[in-house]
Amino acid sequence: AQSVTQLGSHVSVSEGALVLLRCNYSSSVPPYLFWYVQYPNQGLQLLLKYTSAATLVKGINGFEAEFKKSETSFHLTKPSAHMSDAAEYFCAVTQNSGGSNYKLTFGKGTLLTVNP
Amino acid sequence: DGGITQSPKYLFRKEGQNVTLSCEQNLNHDAMYWYRQDPGQGLRLIYYSQIVNDFQKGDIAEGYSVSREKKESFPLTVTSAQKNPTAFYLCASIGKVSNTEAFFGQGTRLTVV
Numbered sequence: 446a447q448s449v450t451q452l453g454s455h456v457s458v459s460e461g462a463l464v465l466l467r468c469n470y471s472s473s474v475p476p477y478l479f480w481y482v483q484y485p486n487q488g489l490q491l492l493l494k495y496t497s498a499a500t501l502v503k504g505i506n507g508f509e510a511e512f513k514k515s516e517t518s519f520h521l522t523k524p525s526a527h528m529s530d531a532a533e534y535f536c537a538v539t540q541n542s543g544g545s546n547y548k549l550t551f552g553k554g555t556l557l558t559v560n561p
Numbered sequence: 562d563g564g565i566t567q568s569p570k571y572l573f574r575k576e577g578q579n580v581t582l583s584c585e586q587n588l589n590h591d592a593m594y595w596y597r598q599d600p601g602q603g604l605r606l607i608y609y610s611q612i613v614n615d616f617q618k619g620d621i622a623e624g625y626s627v628s629r630e631k632k633e634s635f636p637l638t639v640t641s642a643q644k645n646p647t648a649f650y651l652c653a654s655i656g657k658v659s660n661t662e663a664f665f666g667q668g669t670r671l672t673v674v
Contacts, residue, residue, distance in 0.1 A: 488665030542617070
């Protein structure tokens with residue numbers, strides 16, 4: 446079984462400060478991992494994805510994430526927060542659920558607030 | 562432009578009525594998914610389909626039904642058996658599954674009164 450745990454349902458930072466959003470996964474096989482962002486009343490947009498090519502993944506809007514197998518983590522970071530980064534962020538994992546079926550499972554999300 | 566379209570954006574229904582949410586994609590994607598989103602609970606998987614005429618239950622399938630008669634379409638019916646149907650519903654599609662990202666529609670907010 447696969448699961449994704451996001452530590453902290455709400456993170457608040459000052460503009461210009463480091464953003465760190467935590468994600469841990471449990472998986473019996475190497476996972477494919479994703480971070481998505483959601484603005485109010487909209488669908489989700491991909492920030493970045495890990496598919497085993499490189500452990501440090503760079504995404505859009507200055508975000509990056511590092512896959513650490515030993516820690517089963519895939520934390521999202523950004524060196525300097527901008528007001529426009531305020532949104533909800535979701536970590537997700539894809540894993541084979543039998544035959545040719547793949548489940549895409551999400552964490553519960555982290556709401557990022559950026560203070561001026 | 563290719564994309565995934567959900568309609569309507571807002572939907573109001575009386576308690577006890579079935580309602581069908583539309584999801585259409587022109588991305589030629591094989592897999593399609595339906596999620597339910599409630600505050601503080603993230604996205605919970607309702608149903609998913611990897612190929613036409615085949616679909617699997619997700620984690621919260623009770624009270625919902627789907628069909629996949631065409632590759633482009635994956636409608637979700639919220640039946641009267643769903644005890645708490647008011648929520649934000651998101652549809653997604655994936656091209657080659659496993660390592661490619663999902664594309665999402667803009668969602669349908671269903672309110673049952």
